Amino acid sequence: MRFMMIVKATEDSEAGVLPSKEQLDAMMRYNMELARAGVLLAADGLHPSSGAIRISYPEPGGKPKVTDGPFTEAKELIAGYTLIEVKSREEAIEWAMRMPDPHGYGAGQIELRQVFEPTELTEDPESQAQQYEMREHIERQKR
Amino acid sequence: MDTHRTIDAIWRIESSRIIAHLTRMVRDIGLAEDLAQDALVTALERWPETGMPENPGGWLMTVAKRKALDMLRRNKLRDRKYELIGREQEPWADSEPDVPEPGEVGDDLLRLIFMTCHPVLSPEARVALTLRLLGGLTTAEIAHAYLTSEATVAQRIVRAKRTLSATRVAFEIPQGPELKPRLSSVLEVIYLMFNEGYAATSGSQWIRPLLCQEALRIGRILAEIAPAEPEVHGLVALMEFQASRFKARVDQRGEPVLLMDQNRGLWDYLLIRRGFAALERVEQLGGMTGPYAIQAAISACHAGAPKAEDTDWIRISALYEALAQVSPSPIVELNRAVALSMAFGPEIGLEIVDILQAEPSLKGYHLLPSVRGDLLFKLGRLDEACQEFKRAASLTDNQREKQLLLSRAAECASSGE
Numbered sequence: 001m002r003f004m005m006i007v008k009a010t011e012d013s014e015a016g017v018l019p020s021k022e023q024l025d026a027m028m029r030y031n032m033e034l035a036r037a038g039v040l041l042a043a044d045g046l047h048p049s050s051g052a053i054r055i056s057y058p059e060p061g062g063k064p065k066v067t068d069g070p071f072t073e074a075k076e077l078i079a080g081y082t083l084i085e086v087k088s089r090e091e092a093i094e095w096a097m098r099m100p101d102p103h104g105y106g107a108g109q110i111e112l113r114q115v116f117e118p119t120e121l122t123e124d125p126e127s128q129a130q131q132y133e134m135r136e137h138i139e140r141q142k143r
Numbered sequence: 144m145d146t147h148r149t150i151d152a153i154w155r156i157e158s159s160r161i162i163a164h165l166t167r168m169v170r171d172i173g174l175a176e177d178l179a180q181d182a183l184v185t186a187l188e189r190w191p192e193t194g195m196p197e198n199p200g201g202w203l204m205t206v207a208k209r210k211a212l213d214m215l216r217r218n219k220l221r222d223r224k225y226e227l228i229g230r231e232q233e234p235w236a237d238s239e240p241d242v243p244e245p246g247e248v249g250d251d252l253l254r255l256i257f258m259t260c261h262p263v264l265s266p267e268a269r270v271a272l273t274l275r276l277l278g279g280l281t282t283a284e285i286a287h288a289y290l291t292s293e294a295t296v297a298q299r300i301v302r303a304k305r306t307l308s309a310t311r312v313a314f315e316i317p318q319g320p321e322l323k324p325r326l327s328s329v330l331e332v333i334y335l336m337f338n339e340g341y342a343a344t345s346g347s348q349w350i351r352p353l354l355c356q357e358a359l360r361i362g363r364i365l366a367e368i369a370p371a372e373p374e375v376h377g378l379v380a381l382m383e384f385q386a387s388r389f390k391a392r393v394d395q396r397g398e399p400v401l402l403m404d405q406n407r408g409l410w411d412y413l414l415i416r417r418g419f420a421a422l423e424r425v426e427q428l429g430g431m432t433g434p435y436a437i438q439a440a441i442s443a444c445h446a447g448a449p450k451a452e453d454t455d456w457i458r459i460s461a462l463y464e465a466l467a468q469v470s471p472s473p474i475v476e477l478n479r480a481v482a483l484s485m486a487f488g489p490e491i492g493l494e495i496v497d498i499l500q501a502e503p504s505l506k507g508y509h510l511l512p513s514v515r516g517d518l519l520f521k522l523g524r525l526d527e528a529c530q531e532f533k534r535a536a537s538l539t540d541n542q543r544e545k546q547l548l549l550s551r552a553a554e555c556a557s558s559g560e
Binding site: 032035036037038039040041042083085087088090091093094095117 | 145148149151152153155156199248249252356359360361362363364367368390413417
């Protein structure tokens with residue numbers, strides 16, 4: 001089963017302040033440990049929300065509303081994620097507990113969430129076919 | 144949180160490196176596992192009362208090492224090694240947990256896997272021992288994955304440990320000319336494990352996910368601890384690509400779905416991306432001529448095709464040609480025949496398959512008549528195709544595959560009318 005460890009944004013990460021060398025080293029060591037345990041699938045950090053856009057749908061069935069970043073409520077934002085594949089929820093918790101404090105001044109926050117398996121999401125062939133169409137469309141766009 | 148389940152999880156994370164480290168100390172894999180298990184029992188007794196230690200892995204390692212030293216002392220093995228270890232650290236002054244350097248851990252793990260995959264052991268024994276010591280799986284889990292009894296697996300493991308000890312297999316990373324064959328034994332074990340899970344040879348279960356996941360995990364570990372070996376990355380790439388198709392391999396009713404008919408929207412694009420990344424590492428290391436790398440490259444051709452019709456069969460034919468050169472086998476020939484028929488028409492494929500009919504090692508191999516049936520079907524020779532599908536069905540023990548073949552036979556019979 002897959003889990004995502006989500007690192008929450010802080011005022012610093014939103015202001016584009018890069019982590020200290022110690023924090024980076026600790027994170028590197030941690031990622032190395034995940035990789036060496038064969039559980040790491042992906043890990044990325046995100047740019048601050050100042051470069052982001054937000055698309056919302058205030059009117060049901062209406063046109064989307066696009067808002068430019070930055071967004072104010074830092075704690076609601078995310079700054080990065082790490083995706084792992086483990087055998088149990090307990091194993092995921094154990095790994096999450098070992099992640100170093102991502103910010104280091106009392107603002108660090110990590111959220112552990114389980115990833116849906118595709119079969120959990122949909123069991124009916126019709127929506128699977130739709131999912132396929134969508135992928136195909138995306139692939140065509142890429143080319 | 145359930146403490147016991149948490150301890151299980153910690154065991155899964157920590158056990159292999161503890162066992163590896165202890166094997167280095169006591170030079171006996173069975174003893175090392177017993178000592179590590181002892182430490183686990185101590186943890187199971189103490190942690191529910193005292194709460195979890197700050198660094199559970201370090202705690203387990205320290206306790207296990209102390210047990211090892213106690214044992215070495217009891218056995219009066221006062222050789223130089225023991226003294227060295229004794230001087231290194233006073234084992235019970237354990238306020239500081241004992242965490243070996245990452246490089247050291249990797250090397251010990253590598254030594255351990257070379258040991259559990261040693262050619263003196265039978266393939267089944269290698270797989271069981273590797274799952275147990277590197278995967279941290281219980282005997283019950285291994286037995287379940289292999290649809291066999293716990294007693295059988297337990298005995299297999301005990302015997303394997305005894306053999307390693309009796310033949311004095313060294314805890315070392317093979318050097319020089321020894322490395323290549325020993326490494327391929329390791330890769331073979333991992334791929335065997337993966338395949339056993341991927342296409343169960345018997346029973347009604349088409350995919351046994353636990354074995355695949357374990358093989359993939361051990362492969363990924365190996366890629367980290369032996370990063371300079373291109374074939375390691377080749378194998379990992381191959382497994383990532385194949386695993387990316389798990390969800391698409393079986394339909395709603397549990398029927399197998401062949402590669403060309405799969406809903407590609409169900410493929411796991413994260414694993415595909417990882418497969419391409421691993422293949423890139425192979426290329427950087429200049430190892431694209433290794434058999435696993437070539438197979439991974441073939442798999443990549445499928446993974447990179449958005450639709451089945453987009454598959455580059457000419458490239459796949461060429462890759463099978465290359466594979467036939469480095470590791471020739473009738474099975475590779477059969478696959479080459481399929482690729483060629485897809486690239487240039489069924490006639491050319493049938494030519495090769497007809498030659499393979501005489502191959503003794505393929506007698507009783509259901510995919511030969513299955514492929515031949517498919518080629519005959521495409522050529523409109525339906526009666527012959529029907530016979531081949533029936534023959535193929537009679538040769539497989541996998542119930543689902545049997546059904547699939549019989550339905551193809553029925554299809555020939557009905558469209559021939």
